Amino acid sequence: AQSVTQPDIHITVSEGASLELRCNYSYGATPYLFWYVQSPGQGLQLLLKYFSGDTLVQGIKGFEAEFKRSQSSFNLRKPSVHWSDAAEYFCAVYGNTPLVFGKGTRLSVIA
């Protein structure tokens, strides 16, 4: 079965700084990868997803993610963080079982 690891539990960045959230997956075949964001009191919202093709995926809210098969990674990036980006971010993978989520990374944004 597939699994997902998000090594960083909590990250703090300054507003306007760049951001990279790490995600590593374990799956024998080509995975289907997702990033979701959960704002306080809200449900999960899909930011972007990777199925195949171009390994650099663009999503909503200015986020992008790059699939690197050699590193089993699907890191999420944003060039300039806004205060409204403060939230919990979940990486998820679909393989031969239903969607499996990582434990999440909480992003704090400071002025």
Add this chain to the structure above:
Amino acid sequence: DAMVIQNPRYQVTQFGKPVTLSCSQTLNHNVMYWYQQKSSQAPKLLFHYYDKDFNNEADTPDNFQSRRPNTSFCFLDIRSPGLGDAAMYLCATSRAPDTYTDTQYFGPGTRLTVL
């Protein structure tokens, strides 16, 4: 404009007292999912309905049941809640169960407290 609605947002119940959580959707999606998310943990799939077909995850306790009376509504019943069942319960929908092709849309969740 809410697409996946969960009621109530906060639910308090007593140890062993049955509780029902509600989810409704305006997307007319075929699939409805229930996830359990404990504090600082990943959402964990409990079960899902594809139309009227119920699909239970192998490790979902028997204490958790679900009903889907029509396309729009799905209920999560916890027959005898224990302290370990305190969590956020997330409902999600998709057009089809193959999530690599279809996005799951999540509701805001119901936070369950067990006293």
